Amino acid sequence: MSESEYxxxxxxxxxxxxxxxxRGLHYGDGLFETIAVRHGLPRHWDLHLxxxxxxxxxxxxxxxxxxVLAGEARQVSAGHERAVVKLILTRGGIRRGYRAEDSVxxxxxxxxxxxxxxxxxxGLDGVAVRICRTPLARxxxxxxxxxxxxxxxxLARAEWQQxxxxxxxxxxxxxxxxxxxxxxxxxxxGVLITPLLDQCGVEGITRDRVMEAxxxxxxxxxxxxLRVDELLASDxxxxxxxxxxxxxxxxxxxETPDRSTRAFTVGACTRRLQEQVNRD
Amino acid sequence: MSESEYxxxxxxxxxxxxxxxxRGLHYGDGLFETIAVRHGLPRHWDLHLxxxxxxxxxxxxxxxxxxVLAGEARQVSAGHERAVVKLILTRGGIRRGYRAEDSVxxxxxxxxxxxxxxxxxxGLDGVAVRICRTPLARxxxxxxxxxxxxxxxxLARAEWQQxxxxxxxxxxxxxxxxxxxxxxxxxxxGVLITPLLDQCGVEGITRDRVMEAxxxxxxxxxxxxLRVDELLASDxxxxxxxxxxxxxxxxxxxETPDRSTRAFTVGACTRRLQEQVNRD
Numbered sequence: 001m002s003e004s005e006y007x008x009x010x011x012x013x014x015x016x017x018x019x020x021x022x023r024g025l026h027y028g029d030g031l032f033e034t035i036a037v038r039h040g041l042p043r044h045w046d047l048h049l050x051x052x053x054x055x056x057x058x059x060x061x062x063x064x065x066x067x068v069l070a071g072e073a074r075q076v077s078a079g080h081e082r083a084v085v086k087l088i089l090t091r092g093g094i095r096r097g098y099r100a101e102d103s104v105x106x107x108x109x110x111x112x113x114x115x116x117x118x119x120x121x122x123g124l125d126g127v128a129v130r131i132c133r134t135p136l137a138r139x140x141x142x143x144x145x146x147x148x149x150x151x152x153x154x155l156a157r158a159e160w161q162q163x164x165x166x167x168x169x170x171x172x173x174x175x176x177x178x179x180x181x182x183x184x185x186x187x188x189x190g191v192l193i194t195p196l197l198d199q200c201g202v203e204g205i206t207r208d209r210v211m212e213a214x215x216x217x218x219x220x221x222x223x224x225x226l227r228v229d230e231l232l233a234s235d236x237x238x239x240x241x242x243x244x245x246x247x248x249x250x251x252x253x254x255e256t257p258d259r260s261t262r263a264f265t266v267g268a269c270t271r272r273l274q275e276q277v278n279r280d
Numbered sequence: 281m282s283e284s285e286y287x288x289x290x291x292x293x294x295x296x297x298x299x300x301x302x303r304g305l306h307y308g309d310g311l312f313e314t315i316a317v318r319h320g321l322p323r324h325w326d327l328h329l330x331x332x333x334x335x336x337x338x339x340x341x342x343x344x345x346x347x348v349l350a351g352e353a354r355q356v357s358a359g360h361e362r363a364v365v366k367l368i369l370t371r372g373g374i375r376r377g378y379r380a381e382d383s384v385x386x387x388x389x390x391x392x393x394x395x396x397x398x399x400x401x402x403g404l405d406g407v408a409v410r411i412c413r414t415p416l417a418r419x420x421x422x423x424x425x426x427x428x429x430x431x432x433x434x435l436a437r438a439e440w441q442q443x444x445x446x447x448x449x450x451x452x453x454x455x456x457x458x459x460x461x462x463x464x465x466x467x468x469x470g471v472l473i474t475p476l477l478d479q480c481g482v483e484g485i486t487r488d489r490v491m492e493a494x495x496x497x498x499x500x501x502x503x504x505x506l507r508v509d510e511l512l513a514s515d516x517x518x519x520x521x522x523x524x525x526x527x528x529x530x531x532x533x534x535e536t537p538d539r540s541t542r543a544f545t546v547g548a549c550t551r552r553l554q555e556q557v558n559r560d
Contacts, residue, residue, distance in 0.1 A: 028308030
């Protein structure tokens, strides 16, 4: 396949600009999806679409027709052996003020980006992570959604440069929630554990796929609150996202005064799930 | 003065569009100011500028030069007897991902809007407000800032149509914080009380001006946590913002099963502050 252009598309039109009145810009009033492209096609499109539709329902944004979105996803992905496609969906209308206009269609903003080319040893040997100082606020109305209010993630990501592949975020009450741009799993005595996301955090599609794979393997899965000491006492830790798949965590650095650190080995459960999830 | 155009300006250029990669759109990574224009000039520009600069410092966004901002504010305001000018300042850079690019100037997005022409009886007789179901999350890192992550306000404003002039928002622990787009004051036995904004809420410039006016009058001012029952037990309540000035609250409707309501009369303290603050 030849090198293709990384295009962007706004409501079906090829353009790199959007109206300055867009509600995503003014209020973060919308949702997004970050999609891996392989062989010119968006991977796991059905899962992305379903999450987007659930998000629209919770925020009261009229969801665009599924076939329109699918067509645009294919158009932006076409010609790329590997790429990242991001879809931003914002509530329509450009009137000033928080109040939304009735019956205005949502705006669909697509853009393709080069594939990040993560080193393969991240998946093989694992990555080093830190625990971020920036907390996640607890907001049940937005919990689980991949919405556009992401200042917490921006501030957390600004805490380090290149020393770590990811940072872990706790909520304001000290519960471990997720990575800055990934979900988090722990394995303890053969049980797969992932943080409960009823107060904050994003319900990742790869998180869902990992839980399904674990169920297929007959493993116990627990979605529960998770404290830092429980995380550090687990046997294996790994991160998930649509772009990284599964990355084992080989080290967690803490922001404690003694700069303590905890090393992990890449365990059999993580390997087994990598086989399952990367195969699909 | 003749009718002027409501223009928009992006980084000094007259245009109604912005790059689809703008970080305000992707993450709400920025700040805003809503400015009243009178006689062709932005009102209280110094206060808006100072708050914007404080916000930039807290978010690590390089603040644009003050004279550039002042010139653009005048340009967008020019020719309007009355108007609203909104400035959105977003962190520069359009690379994918939460990590900010170093040393990229912030983007300055300006737009003028018609003045809302609120009925004068809102300021004279007071307005009816409701208590919103959508809570404000507690996030000390963002508290006080007029940042672009405003989904909570969008959801709160969607709770009613035109029956109320404003809604009051509580935080997730039940403390009264502010209006959806205004700050809140109560008067109790001659003491002026306004909610503490160390966990959430926006530090409004009119809120500051009201507190200064009260100090000048020799009144006691308390910035403190405020519960709903304390609010309802106060003698006077009023709302403040750069657009409305001071609006007395004449009625608070509760979302209790019995749909209870509490009426207020417009008191002498509110009237005295209206004289002080609207005069400036």
